[in-house]
Amino acid sequence: MADPAAPEEFTDISEAVGENWEAETTPYERVREVISRVYTPLSADTVAGDARTSPKTARKHLNALADEGFVATDTGESGGVYYRRSPESLVVEQAADILANVSTDELRGRVSEMHERISDFQTEYGVESPEELVVDRTNRALSKASSDHEDLDADVIREWQTTRRNLAFANAALSIANAERFVDEESRSPDGSVPVR
Template sequence: MTETWDDVNEHVKAEWKDETTPFERVYEIIEQTHEGQSAAEIADRALVSEPTARRHCKSLVNTGFAETDQDGQTTLYRRNSDRILMSRIRELREEADRSELLEGIKEMKVEIRRYEDRYDVVSPEQLAQQLDADETAGWDDLTAWKTTRQNLAVAQAALAYDEASHQLAV
């Protein structure tokens, strides 16, 4: 028998609430939070009470998964960016061996040099200052350049992490 729902979003929320614990829902919301959010905002998104959200957010801060900022009297919670970065570095280190990391770093440096030569600037920030609002291709390149630069930094960090791990093991 096929169910009909008046509001699919409400059905999905109810299903998520039935299949997860309050802590799991708060964790998922924090995991997606780049900009700080109050316990009330997190509670609303996680389908929990504000005291429950606050309690779980504090636990996540204590474990290092989340961090806080203050906005006046309000504590704002967000995922810990250092922890996310270290996860990306470890993940890349497990997926790629040293030679693959070196080859990827070389390719990303070549790609960055192409952007520098194409636009005669040394950074995406300089490119942004030169672009007109309607230059779609330029803005697309700017986004790709920033992404490549971020990926290069992570790959270089993974390589350094790998080297440090080998040195400590000796």
């Protein structure tokens, strides 16, 4: 006896999802989403394939996104244009995410803690940055005079770099919060009302 409730066959679930995405979004939205998830430069043809649109349409939208500051362009070895997410848009997005989830008072406390942690690294290892620590340890390892060199701890390097990156994002978030506060204050008249323009 055949099962009357057997599911219909799917030839390719990825294709079905892609078709739904294409039906529910515009080419601009798909191009923006594709480029927002990549960190290496891509050609317009590659973006077009991933965004389910033509290379000409992808190039048009990538150029518009570049004009908006969301995308940066690079020239490849063959002279072709490659597109990548701009560092500025990544910083602003990360800072906005931080501000949406952390109060500015809490963020100031975290910034202070990260400054202290970086200062601890600098004091403990006698260098200013994790890159200098790698050079220092490599030089010590290669030195014939130093037979008992310290092994380089990859976890320390990673933690230092991560703390430094997080500090940069936190500082960007605080800067944006301060700028927004000043813009908001300037948009109000002395009596506290919002002027009509």
